[in-house]
Amino acid sequence: MITEAVGVFMKIAMLGQKSVPSRLGGVEVVVENLATQMTMKKQDVTLYNRKVKGITPVKEYKGIKICTVPTIEKKGLAAISASFFAAIQASVKKYDIVHIHAEGPAFFSWIPKLFGKKVVVTIHGLDWKRAKWKNGLGAKFIRAGEKAAVKYSDAIIVLSKSNQEYFSKKYSRETILIPNGVSNPKILSTALIQKKWNLQKNKYILYLGRIVPEKGIKNLILAFKKISTDKKLVIAGGSSDTDQFYAEIKELAKDDPRIIFTGVVQGKALEELYSNAYLYTLPSDLEGMPLSLLEAMSYGNCVLVSDIPECTDVVGMNGIIFEHGNVDDLQDKLEYAINNPTIVQKFKEKSSNYILSKYNWGKIVDKTLLVYRKCLND
Known part of the structure; x- marks a missing residue:
């Protein structure tokens, strides 16, 4: 039919x-x-x-x-x-x-x-x-x-x-x-993102999406600041009628040089960010159908997401889950991912095929x- x-x-x-x-x-x-x-x-x-x-x-x-x-x-x-x-x-x-x-x-x-x-x-x-x-x-x-x-x-x-x-x-x-x-991605090197933000493969954790309160970005920054790691946290995306919130989280992060705000990214920079992240995270309290999560998994990323159904329905058993709104649990799961590269690699290896066949x-x-x-x- x-x-x-x-x-x-x-x-x-x-x-x-x-x-x-x-x-x-x-x-x-x-x-x-x-x-x-x-x-x-x-x-x-x-x-x-x-x-x-x-x-x-x-x-x-x-x-x-x-x-x-x-x-x-x-x-x-x-x-x-x-x-x-x-x-x-x-x-x-x-x-x-x-x-x-x-x-x-x-x-x-x-x-x-x-x-x-x-x-x-x-x-x-x-x-x-x-x-x-x-x-x-x-x-x-x-x-x-x-x-x-x-x-x-x-x-x-x-x-x-x-x-x-x-x-x-x-x-x-x-x-x-x-x-x-989601479409089949083109995996790229770090040529552009290394020049723009000094980012190297597997040396950063990526959030990519709109900068709005319901995405849980504030909790992500609070959790990350408590972790001892040389990895960077990249927050990529632009405001969506939320300039005040964007200013608030930048103020929250200003004393931690590991946290990088890229603004809106498109084209090659976007593809490079997806291609080279150690971990992609979506700590949302509210979602519709998170396209950035689909895209991140299509690039073969290990993902860390909140336990709301809109995220867990996508990830299934193919990612790391934390309790939404819980900063301590988010910190624990970030540390777990950072300290267990073998487990992260196993998720990476099956992420792309899983998501491309399903969506x-x-x-x-x-x-x-x-x-x-x-x-x-x-």
């Missing part, structure tokens, strides 16, 4: 992402991979990007059509304004499927429905739980978006079993579980196209 779905030509609009191509967040990585592979499968895909400061808009990327919509560049209003204008444009044009990514943008799912479009919503995580959205207009918008997705969408895709259970219990709404994927973008795109086809047939 998947083959049948793939063979059907469809015009598809996607919205909710900030900007593609970019690595501003996990949503952007997902949308880029979905759109790229769908285009390769002869589908017609248009992405409705936000206008993002510092990013030059493009009209085409790898065969994907890209439209940049008007955006009010103020905190809390960028996503709302861009999603509204994207939903309007996608509604008045001839698309078979309008695919909305994330809970906030799903608030406008009623607009394409009003115009007779089939609407698919992907819930990348329960965004209203995130620290930056717990109050104010943004929080209300996201919660309303979740309810709109339930009411107006023809299909809801979730990335984890816990989110699937949430929608079933709270709304009695059936959802489709399609996790994120394959080709299969995930086919499953998504099948969801589209079923919506059109209903």
Whole structure:
């Protein structure tokens, strides 16, 4: 049935992402991979990007059509304004499927429905739980978006079993579980990262992701500072409307020269960081479907993650687990990994094959196209 779905030509609009191509967040990585592979499968895909400061808009990327919509560049209003204008444009044009990514943008799912479009919503995580959205207009918008997705969408895709259970219990709404994927990586040497940050192979522990409170970065710094090791801690990633938090953790780390903040990394620097880490860690208290964890394992990294289901479901028995929010346990597990290189190496040896066989973008795109086809047939 998947083959049948793939063979059907469809015009598809996607919205909710900030900007593609970019690595501003996990949503952007997902949308880029979905759109790229769908285009390769002869589908017609248009992405409705936000206008993002510092990013030059493009009209085409790898065969994907890209439209940049008007955006009010103020905190809390960028996503709302861009999603509204994207939903309007996608509604008045001839698309078979309008695919909305994330809970906030799903608030406008009623607009394409009003115009007779089939609407698919992907819930990348329960965004209203995130620290930056717990109050104010943004929080209300996201919660309303979740309810709109339930009411107006023809299909809801979730990335984890816990989110699937949430929608079933709270709304009695059936959802489709399609996790994120990962591609075969290119392993690189330390040429660039050694020059930029003096990083050598297996001499650093890597966190890579958005710099936001729910990722557990503060606890990671507190735990690492208590450990006697010559390995460095690399914190790679940028702020996501969380400049104050970023400043706070940099202040916390300023007296430890082993802790390095790289800012946003892309391209070769990103690949080199993944390729040469001794250990990758994701100490999150909250996740949707952690793409950086998939990517780290695809590069053959030993991983240390918190015990939240979104992390443990990915890792299985192929990594080291600590109790989320527990600084002492995180410190113990970091020390265990540092002091047991043989065990770390064993995890490294099986990590890549395990994750690449389980989370394959080709299969995930086919499953998504099948969801589209079923919506059109209903």
